[in-house]
Amino acid sequence: MAIEVRIPTILRTFTGGAKSVEGSGDTLDELISDLDSRHSGLRDRLVDDSGLRRFVNVYLNDEDVRFLGGLSATVKDGDTVTVLPAVAGGAR
Amino acid sequence: MMRYDSLLDAVGGTPLVGLPHLSPGSEQRLWAKLEDRNPTGSVKDRAALWMVRAAERDGLLSPGRTVLEPTSGNTGISLAMICRLRGYQLICVMPENTSAERTQLLQMYGARIVYSPAAGGSNEAVRVAKRLAAENPRWVMLYQYGNEANARAHYESTGPEILADLPEITHFVAGLGTTGTLMGTGRFLREHVPGVQVVAAEPRYGELVYGLRNMDEGFVPELYDDTVLTSRYSVSAADALRRTRELVACEGIFAGISAGCVVHVGLALAAKAKAAGRRADIAVLIADGGWKYLSTGAYSGTLAEAEARLEGELWA
Numbered sequence: 120m121a122i123e124v125r126i127p128t129i130l131r132t133f134t135g136g137a138k139s140v141e142g143s144g145d146t147l148d149e150l151i152s153d154l155d156s157r158h159s160g161l162r163d164r165l166v167d168d169s170g171l172r173r174f175v176n177v178y179l180n181d182e183d184v185r186f187l188g189g190l191s192a193t194v195k196d197g198d199t200v201t202v203l204p205a206v207a208g209g210a211r
Numbered sequence: 212m213m214r215y216d217s218l219l220d221a222v223g224g225t226p227l228v229g230l231p232h233l234s235p236g237s238e239q240r241l242w243a244k245l246e247d248r249n250p251t252g253s254v255k256d257r258a259a260l261w262m263v264r265a266a267e268r269d270g271l272l273s274p275g276r277t278v279l280e281p282t283s284g285n286t287g288i289s290l291a292m293i294c295r296l297r298g299y300q301l302i303c304v305m306p307e308n309t310s311a312e313r314t315q316l317l318q319m320y321g322a323r324i325v326y327s328p329a330a331g332g333s334n335e336a337v338r339v340a341k342r343l344a345a346e347n348p349r350w351v352m353l354y355q356y357g358n359e360a361n362a363r364a365h366y367e368s369t370g371p372e373i374l375a376d377l378p379e380i381t382h383f384v385a386g387l388g389t390t391g392t393l394m395g396t397g398r399f400l401r402e403h404v405p406g407v408q409v410v411a412a413e414p415r416y417g418e419l420v421y422g423l424r425n426m427d428e429g430f431v432p433e434l435y436d437d438t439v440l441t442s443r444y445s446v447s448a449a450d451a452l453r454r455t456r457e458l459v460a461c462e463g464i465f466a467g468i469s470a471g472c473v474v475h476v477g478l479a480l481a482a483k484a485k486a487a488g489r490r491a492d493i494a495v496l497i498a499d500g501g502w503k504y505l506s507t508g509a510y511s512g513t514l515a516e517a518e519a520r521l522e523g524e525l526w527a
Contacts (some may be wrong), residue, residue, distance in 0.1 A: 156305075164426055174429025176445075183413075183443035201445065203423055204430030209333070209414070210284030210309070210523030211255075211342050211355060211388050 122194055125201040132136055132160040147177065148190040150200065165202065174205040219296060222249060222256045223368045227376040231475070232461040239481040239491040242261065242377055243464060245499035254498045258391050259289035259433055261364035262353040263297065274298035279352045281340035283309040285499060286355050289321035304340040311505065313353045334430060355389045357433030365395025373402055373494050384470045384477045385496040386527065387447040389445065390435040392496060399438040404454055411443040412476040414451065414469065419523035446472040448521045452509055467499040469527040486512050
């Protein structure tokens with residue numbers, strides 16, 4: 120079972136420089152733990168006691184997971200998960 | 212009635228235009244709210260006018276006073292026009308690598324510009340503006356990212372206009388920036404249309420933009436309340452560009468690149484509805500026209516070339 124997880128530059132120290140890694144799990148929570156088993160410390164950058172960290176955005180097939188159940192969002196083979204920092208954005 | 216006593220009275224009241232060619236079927240329709248049909252050409256005229264009016268009501272502004280705002284975009288242009296007409300001096304704080312056209316436009320309205328270091332981007336402009344506001348207590352910083360009048364402009368104008376024109380609305384899609392449009396319009400529609408979906412379209416930038424940005428030093432606008440949204444989608448430059456060009460080619464609408472984001476999400480929602488055999492009437496908010504973005508090359512050359520030019524840019 121393979122789920123592609125895209126990692127932002129700042130977190131590639133945990134993945135040996137890889138911009139994308141693969142993992143498995145039935146939920147985002149399980150997937151993150153699975154990645155952490157091979158890339159120790161990654162989970163702590165993404166998750167705290169209350170769930171996903173405030174300035175971390177995670178998208179499941181381009182949809183913000185906070186609207187799909189957050190850490191309990193269902194993931195499956197073939198899905199793409201993208202992790203990004205929350206930014207101020209462009210000209211307003 | 213199309214007659215107004217002066218330009219400020221002509222804010223809002225924008226057309227809602229169907230997209231018969233892009234809409235997937237007769238049962239799933241997209242409707243574009245054309246916010247470039249505002250006095251200075253963008254949706255920000257609403258937020259700017261409401262924020263200025265609120266400050267006047269609160270006794271913070273009177274002729275001769277100074278307004279300060281971190282903005283390199285549409286908000287600055289809107290505020291420049293309004294401040295000119297109301298007799299206030301506007302100071303815009305913006306990154307030094309902002310285009311010449313924007314500088315010219317702001318100065319034409321009489322605004323003064325304070326440049327913040329390009330490297331710090333919009334975050335640094337906000338920091339510099341906050342410091343200036345603290346040093347000059349008589350200056351008024353409206354602060355679009357946290358000013359409730361920004362969201363209220365949409366609760367009181369954008370939302371009601373959309374409902375009046377599209378009582379059968381099923382979805383509302385807009386770009387996510389200060390979040391004012393989605394918060395205000397979203398709250399209004401949720402109060403009046405049971406089951407309506409309020410959906411955010413967010414630009415996804417290139418790697419360089421996110422760079423080595425610390426995951427703990429992010430920014431979430433103070434106005435943002437995610438309970439107002441039903442969902443939020445991330446849209447690539449490639450998809451945004453493709454849809455922006457389709458808007459011109461298929462519907463004759465010349466819009467800014469953020470419009471491509473909202474149309475992309477609107478079309479995805481329409482496709483979902485079609486697959487489920489459900490009717491959909493999806494209002495998508497087109498924030499501005501394409502004029503300010505012509506020099507980005509978004510509308511010329513191949514899509515791949517245009518996409519490459521936007522790499523590393525905050526394109527929406």
